[in-house]
Amino acid sequence: xxxxxxxxxxxxxxxxxxxxxxxxxxxxxxxxxxxxxxxxxxxxxxxxxxxxxxxxxxxxxxxxxxxxxxxxxxxxxxxxxxxxxxxxxxxxxxxxxxxxxxxxxxxxxxxxxxxxxxxxxxxxxxxxxxxxxxxxxxxxxxxxxxxxxxxxxxxxxxxxxxxxxxxxxxxxxxxxxxxxxxxxxxxxxxxxxxxxxxxxxxxxxxxxxxxxxxxxxxxxxxxxxxxxxxxxxxxxxxxxxxxxxxxxxxxxxxxxxxxxxxxxxxxxxxxxxxxxxxxxxxxxxxxxxxxxxxxxxxxxxxxxxxxxxxxxxxxxxxxxxxxxxxxxxxxxxxxxxxxxxxxxxxxxxxxxx
Numbered sequence: 001x002x003x004x005x006x007x008x009x010x011x012x013x014x015x016x017x018x019x020x021x022x023x024x025x026x027x028x029x030x031x032x033x034x035x036x037x038x039x040x041x042x043x044x045x046x047x048x049x050x051x052x053x054x055x056x057x058x059x060x061x062x063x064x065x066x067x068x069x070x071x072x073x074x075x076x077x078x079x080x081x082x083x084x085x086x087x088x089x090x091x092x093x094x095x096x097x098x099x100x101x102x103x104x105x106x107x108x109x110x111x112x113x114x115x116x117x118x119x120x121x122x123x124x125x126x127x128x129x130x131x132x133x134x135x136x137x138x139x140x141x142x143x144x145x146x147x148x149x150x151x152x153x154x155x156x157x158x159x160x161x162x163x164x165x166x167x168x169x170x171x172x173x174x175x176x177x178x179x180x181x182x183x184x185x186x187x188x189x190x191x192x193x194x195x196x197x198x199x200x201x202x203x204x205x206x207x208x209x210x211x212x213x214x215x216x217x218x219x220x221x222x223x224x225x226x227x228x229x230x231x232x233x234x235x236x237x238x239x240x241x242x243x244x245x246x247x248x249x250x251x252x253x254x255x256x257x258x259x260x261x262x263x264x265x266x267x268x269x270x271x272x273x274x275x276x277x278x279x280x281x282x283x284x285x286x287x288x289x290x291x292x293x294x295x296x297x298x299x300x301x302x303x304x305x306x307x308x309x310x311x312x313x314x315x316x317x318x319x320x321x322x323x324x325x326x327x328x329x330x331x332x333x334x335x336x337x338x339x340x341x342x343x344x345x346x347x348x349x350x351x352x353x
Contacts, residue, residue, distance in 0.1 A: 064184035067217035072181040083139035
């Protein structure tokens with residue numbers, strides 16, 4: 001079922017449609033750049049893929065899902081930062097990590113220890129500067145649960161959450177290279193997420209290849225795969241979102257056909273005509289009943305709820321009746337005791353006389 005759906009989607013999502021969307025966005029960007037003033041520092045813009053799901057993921061992921069791209073969106077001389085675990089049990093020191101980075105030519109510009117992150121980057125301004133200073137962040141996967149509290153909101157807003165790296169293995173360079181050449185999919189607690197898939201400095205053909213690879217990779221990594229994808233849209237930062245794929249809605253409500261209730265439709269028409277004659281002088285008229293109307297259904301739960309409410313009312317009535325009888329008995333006892341006391345007093349007086 002999933003394979004057949006994937007083939008059908010691949011046929012609907014053709015390369016020509018993606019090319020048309022990319023060309024339209026590039027034309028819009030050129031028209032906007034002519035109207036705006038030229039800037040001193042040219043900033044490389046990115047293309048974003050908006051993913052809409054049918055169902056909310058059961059568990060929100062803090063770590064991103066890596067979707068491989070044929071053309072990396074991060075430049076080779078990018079500024080990369082690595083957070084390491086310098087606790088006693090980790091067995092890794094900053095000197096050892098920096099020596100390995102230099103010997104293997106790993107593109108890491110800065111190594112920050114966990115203890116230094118706790119002390120030197122406590123203020124908000126220090127966290128903001130750290131976030132803006134580097135293009136991408138990596139961290140030892142053993143300290144990933146500790147980072148959200150230490151880094152703050154700025155890293156989450158700019159989608160610069162550190163990518164986990166297993167520093168126990170020796171393939172540091174391979175892990176970092178794979179992360180730099182991948183799109184990061186963050187599955188949160190909603191049905192919509194945005195993925196950075198290409199930069200405008202690439203050629204048109206490379207942009208189209210990145211978009212198609214991102215769509216296929218996301219559909220394979222999302223829960224339920226293509227069955228959970230509602231739509232894909234492509235956009236620039238300030239542009240409109242152009243649709244690339246839209247799933248058909250699920251029609252789960254069954255509407256009664258005309259052939260099933262042909263006899264009842266005549267009676268409904270007569271009732272409607274009588275109602276219209278009666279309400280002709282009123283300002284608002286009642287609408288006619290539709291043939292394919294979804295009728296109200298009374299569920300078993302509703303009947304059980306009614307029975308439960310009736311039984312509760314009977315119990316309350318019985319409790320009130322028992323309380324009233326108890327009160328009456330107590331009052332009679334008091335009256336009897338008073339009569340006995342009065343009779344005893346009369347006897348004493350008669351004896352004394």
